[in-house]
Amino acid sequence: MTKSLEEKIQKDIEFQSIIKDLIENDTVLEMKKYRQHYETDCFEHCYTASYYCYKICKKLRLDYKSAARGAMLHDLFLYDWREKGDRKGLHAYTHGKCALENALKLFDLNEIEQNMILRHMWPVTVVPPKYFEGFILTIVDKHCAIEEFNEHMSKKRVFKYAYILFAALFLKKIG
Ligand SMILES: [Fe+2]
Ligand SMILES: [Fe+2]
Numbered sequence: 001m002t003k004s005l006e007e008k009i010q011k012d013i014e015f016q017s018i019i020k021d022l023i024e025n026d027t028v029l030e031m032k033k034y035r036q037h038y039e040t041d042c043f044e045h046c047y048t049a050s051y052y053c054y055k056i057c058k059k060l061r062l063d064y065k066s067a068a069r070g071a072m073l074h075d076l077f078l079y080d081w082r083e084k085g086d087r088k089g090l091h092a093y094t095h096g097k098c099a100l101e102n103a104l105k106l107f108d109l110n111e112i113e114q115n116m117i118l119r120h121m122w123p124v125t126v127v128p129p130k131y132f133e134g135f136i137l138t139i140v141d142k143h144c145a146i147e148e149f150n151e152h153m154s155k156k157r158v159f160k161y162a163y164i165l166f167a168a169l170f171l172k173k174i175g
Contacts, residue, residue, distance in 0.1 A: 008050045018068045037145050038152035040073050052140045067133040071114035073103040074120045
């Protein structure tokens with residue numbers, strides 16, 4: 001996440017008040033331990049997705065509070081998905097259910113929040129979300145994954161240019 005987006009999210013008092021109890025919960029904070037896409041951990045991924053869902057759903061006059069809360073918990077699966085371990089089934093198909101089960105152990109969730117967590121992998125999984133808020137999350141989730149990939153690539157590019165510059169300077173010195 002860029003510094004400016006991070007600051008913007010932090011300054012949004014309404015958004016922060018909607019997700020306050022979630023982001024202060026120790027189990028939710030555990031998502032910071034697990035990498036989601038590239039350098040982005042699961043907590044940051046959910047936090048960003050939550051903010052985008054909140055903004056879009058508010059603009060569309062949907063239930064933006066449920067959208068923000070559901071999105072914040074949508075990847076609460078709490079394991080390293082790159083390691084198979086003794087998990088059954090493919091992560092892409094099963095983690096929505098796993099995240100929902102974990103979230104329900106911690107919070108009272110309404111029908112919209114539950115359904116958007118369970119169905120967020122659509123269309124990879126067959127059954128679509130039941131509510132508009134859930135559809136928004138399916139799009140936002142993919143958008144965040146692309147942003148995380150782009151961030152990774154731009155960092156890689158910086159290292160590549162730094163390396164080329166360093167090599168050129170070195171060659172000039174010994175040449
Ligand atoms: Fe997911
Ligand atoms: Fe996600």
